[in-house]
Each structure stands twice: as structure tokens, then as C-alpha cells.
Amino acid sequence: MTDAAASLPVRRLSNWNAAELQMLVDDYGSPLYVLDLERVRENYRRLAAAFPDAEILYAVKANALGDVLATLREEGAGLECASAGEVQRALEAGASGSAVHYTAVNPPARDLDWIVDAWDDHPELTVTAGSADTIDRLADRGYDGRLCLRVNPGIGAGHHEKVQTGAAAKFGVPAERAVSVLKDAADRGFDVVGIHAHVGSGVSSDQLDDHREFVARLGELARDVNEALRASNSQTGSEATRETSELEFVDVGGGFGVPYRKDEEPLDLASVADATREALGEVDARLTIEPGRYFVADAGVLLTEVNTVKEGRDTVVAGVDAGMTTLIRPAMYDAYHPVRNLTVDAAPDSGTAGSSAAEGRETIPQTVAGPICESGDVFCSDRDLPASERGDLLAIGNAGAYGYEMANQYNSRPRPASVVLDGEDSRLSRRRETVDDVTRVEREARTVRD
Numbered sequence: 001m002t003d004a005a006a007s008l009p010v011r012r013l014s015n016w017n018a019a020e021l022q023m024l025v026d027d028y029g030s031p032l033y034v035l036d037l038e039r040v041r042e043n044y045r046r047l048a049a050a051f052p053d054a055e056i057l058y059a060v061k062a063n064a065l066g067d068v069l070a071t072l073r074e075e076g077a078g079l080e081c082a083s084a085g086e087v088q089r090a091l092e093a094g095a096s097g098s099a100v101h102y103t104a105v106n107p108p109a110r111d112l113d114w115i116v117d118a119w120d121d122h123p124e125l126t127v128t129a130g131s132a133d134t135i136d137r138l139a140d141r142g143y144d145g146r147l148c149l150r151v152n153p154g155i156g157a158g159h160h161e162k163v164q165t166g167a168a169a170k171f172g173v174p175a176e177r178a179v180s181v182l183k184d185a186a187d188r189g190f191d192v193v194g195i196h197a198h199v200g201s202g203v204s205s206d207q208l209d210d211h212r213e214f215v216a217r218l219g220e221l222a223r224d225v226n227e228a229l230r231a232s233n234s235q236t237g238s239e240a241t242r243e244t245s246e247l248e249f250v251d252v253g254g255g256f257g258v259p260y261r262k263d264e265e266p267l268d269l270a271s272v273a274d275a276t277r278e279a280l281g282e283v284d285a286r287l288t289i290e291p292g293r294y295f296v297a298d299a300g301v302l303l304t305e306v307n308t309v310k311e312g313r314d315t316v317v318a319g320v321d322a323g324m325t326t327l328i329r330p331a332m333y334d335a336y337h338p339v340r341n342l343t344v345d346a347a348p349d350s351g352t353a354g355s356s357a358a359e360g361r362e363t364i365p366q367t368v369a370g371p372i373c374e375s376g377d378v379f380c381s382d383r384d385l386p387a388s389e390r391g392d393l394l395a396i397g398n399a400g401a402y403g404y405e406m407a408n409q410y411n412s413r414p415r416p417a418s419v420v421l422d423g424e425d426s427r428l429s430r431r432r433e434t435v436d437d438v439t440r441v442e443r444e445a446r447t448v449r450d
């Protein structure tokens with residue numbers, strides 16, 4: 001599906017094959033998410049090669065499509081899940097309990113009930129708690145399985161303030177309280193296996209110092225925790241089992257940034273890996289990482305059809321059938337996503353010097369806007385693109401991470417379909433919703449009520 005770009009460290013929007021993408025929309029309609037599983041594998045293998053001795057979990061929230069989870073499982077990734085729903089998806093994708101980590105952030109009772117039930121069948125799953133309160137709620141439900149503590153190291157990084165988690169009060173137990181919370185949990189019979197923190201999402205190379213400082217704090221904490229656990233073990237005189245003596249892993253979270261703009265370079269993974277190992281220092285525990293975006297961002301595009309072209313007062317607007325309900329990142333974080341006119345690029349003589357398709361379309365600044373009744377519903381403003389015509393197909397790049405996952409039904413808009421590519425094959429992975437899907441839950445409530 002790409003033009004000779006298979007093993008590049010970054011796949012740009014220009015590397016996708018325009019004619020093939022057009023054919024997918026002919027078959028499956030627009031808007032359409034397309035996700036290339038081979039690219040997901042390449043991304044996994046590159047990262048795994050840079051971190052050969054680390055355990056790798058995939059942060060399911062970046063893209064929870066069953067095909068993605070199954071692909072990454074086959075590659076050897078564990079799955080980090082943010083909710084009972086994600087755990088269910090992980091198990092449905094064939095993950096064993098030992099491959100599943102559930103990260104509880106102010107967990108709804110329904111999630112905890114579900115997880116503790118699932119633990120009966122999958123006693124090897126790991127729960128990461130972000131507060132002593134959550135540990136109490138687990139204990140109330142009879143859980144004394146594998147427990148990891150999310151700590152708040154007081155340092156955050158990431159592409160936007162809304163995704164810098166490492167210092168946000170909402171996440172984790174302040175690092176200085178972690179030893180006593182963990183000691184207490186171990187004394188109460190929990191199987192204390194790890195500590196965890198996540199600095200934020202979309203960390204770039206120029207934030208490497210923050211990453212280093214963040215990991216150094218976790219390394220220091222891991223040494224303190226191990227010492228405390230060993231001491232508590234020798235005091236109680238219990239057998240030196242792994243459960244009571246030492247941490248099994250230190251999870252430094254995800255956050256590996258990817259380039260969205262043409263002129264941005266990919267992360268130098270070797271330096272990130274070196275910085276991580278060096279900052280962590282000597283710790284009797286395995287290093288765990290849990291990236292999401294890195295595996296899927298450039299493996300996905302969103303295809304959308306132009307349905308309206310009009311001259312505004314200061315800009316030409318290309319109205320498209322996808323909107324902030326399909327891909328919310330530009331509206332929510334002012335995130336930049338590349339946009340490409342596939343109809344122009346797929347024209348038979350496009351690219352030939354002096355060709356009619358290339359020549360006939362002037363490049364002009366355009367605002368690409370969706371169908372939602374909010375002024376924030378734009379993918380880009382005044383971006384230089386070939387003059388759009390009604391019926392053109394546009395591709396929005398780097399849509400594989402936090403694209404469909406954050407899609408919603410605002411304005412009662414059904415969510416789009418998702419297609420996966422796997423080598424030469426393409427298949428529907430999730431069907432397009434219909435208006436009937438959108439209104440069904442209300443109709444069902446009426447049936448119960450009446």
C-alpha cells in the first residue's frame with residue numbers, strides 16, 4: 001500500500017499509494033479509517049530492537065481495533081488497558097492474563113467488579129493502582145493478586161499540556177509516599193510486582209532531558225521500594241518468595257513521539273533507549289515500556305471526501321464528510337495532521353512535468369472543515385493544497401493513533417468504518433455505523449420503559 005517505503009523509520013503521508021486508497025473508498029465508502037498491519041509490525045520490531053531487554057506493552061487506548069491487538073500480541077507485546085472494556089478486548093484478541101495490565105485511574109466500581117471477576121479466570125493479570133484508595137477498594141472485593149503502583153514523579157512532558165500526565169495530581173501516588181503505600185499493600189498480602197509512571201504523550205527529542213529526569217526518579221524509587229520490601233520480608237521472617245521480596249518490573253510508561261510534520265525527524269530510538277537505561281541505573285527489576293502512538297500513528301490514514309467547495313471571505317473552504325467527531329485531535333489539541341489530495345495524485349498523468357492534472361490544479365490556501373456545527377471543526381486552516389473540487393478524496397495522515405478511539409457520535413453522526421491492510425489483502429475490520437445504531441439505545445430504553 002505504500003510506494004517503496006516499507007522499512008523507513010517514519011512513513012509519511014506521501015508514501016501511501018493514492019490509487020489504492022481511492023479503490024478502498026470505492027469499496028467501503030467515505031469517511032474511512034485505513035490501518036496497515038504490516039506497518040504496525042515494522043514499528044513494533046524497530047522499537048523492540050532498540051529495547052532488546054525490555055518488556056513491551058502496547059497501550060491499547062491508542063487504537064483498540066481487534067486486528068491491531070492480535071497483530072501486536074503475535075509480535076510479543078503485552079497489553080496495557082485503561083478500562084474493563086479494553087481488558088475485554090485484550091482477552092478477546094487472545095491475550096493471556098499474564099500479558100494484561102489494567103491501569104486503574106479513579107476506576108468506576110463497575111470496572112473493578114469486572115476486573116476482579118476476570119482475575120478469577122486469569123489470576124496472572126496485573127492491576128496498576130493509582131491511589132491507596134483504589135488498593136482498599138480492590139481489597140474490599142477480595143483481590144490480592146498482582147499489584148503495581150502508579151506513582152506521580154512530579155515531572156511531565158508531551159506534545160500538549162492536556163496530555164502531560166507525569167506531574168498531574170490526578171495520576172498516581174506522589175513518589176515520596178510510594179514506599180509506605182507499597183509496604184502496606186505487601187503486608188496486606190498483595191503480590192506487589194511493580195511500580196509505574198507515565199510522563200505524558202508525544203514526547204519529542206527536545207524533551208529528552210525531561211524523560212531522563214523522569215526515569216531517574218523512578219529508578220531511585222525502585223531501589224528504595226526493593227530495600228523496603230526486603231526489610232519487611234526479613235522482619236516477618238517469611239520465605240524469600242518473589243512476591244514479598246522484590247519488584248519484578250519498573251514500568252516507565254509510553255509517550256514516544258512521532259513526527260506529524262514533513263520537516264520533523266523521527267525520534268532517535270537508540271538515544272532514547274540509552275538515556276532510559278542510563279537514567280534508570282542499577283535496579284533489580286525488569287524495564288517495562290508501554291507505548292501506544294509509536295506503533296500505530298503512521299500506520300493509519302483517514303480518508304474523507306470533499307462535498308462542498310466555497311470561497312469564504314479570506315479563505316477557500318473545502319467541506320469534507322469527516323469532522324471533529326471522526327478525528328478530534330486538531331480540535332482538541334490544535335494538533336497538526338498532514339492532508340493530501342489523493343484525487344489529484346492518483347490522476348493517471350499526475351507527477352509528469354506539465355501534466356494536465358497537476359497543471360489544472362493550482363495550489364491555494366484552504367481550510368478543510370467538517371460537517372459539525374462548531375467553528376473548531378476544521379482539520380487545517382489556510383493550508384496550501386491543490387484547489388479542491390467536489391468529489392475529491394483527501395487523506396489525513398498519522399490518523400492511526402487516537403483517531404477512531406476518540407471518535408464520537410456528536411451531532412448524531414455515526415462513526416466511520418475501519419479497514420485493515422495486511423500484505424496484499426484488505427478487509428473490513430469494523431463496519432460503518434448507521435443512524436439506526438446511533439438511535440438504538442434510546443429506542444431500547446423506550447421498549448423497556450413502555
Ligand code: LLP
Pocket residue numbers: 059061062080103163165198200201202203253254255256290291292293294329333401402
Ligand atoms: N501508558 C499510560 C498509562 C497512558 O496513559 C498512555 C497514554 C500511554 C501509556 C501511551 O502513551 P503514548 O505512547 O500513546 O503516547 N489523546 C492524546 C493522547 C493521550 C494519551 C493518554 N495516555 C492524543 O491524541 O495525543
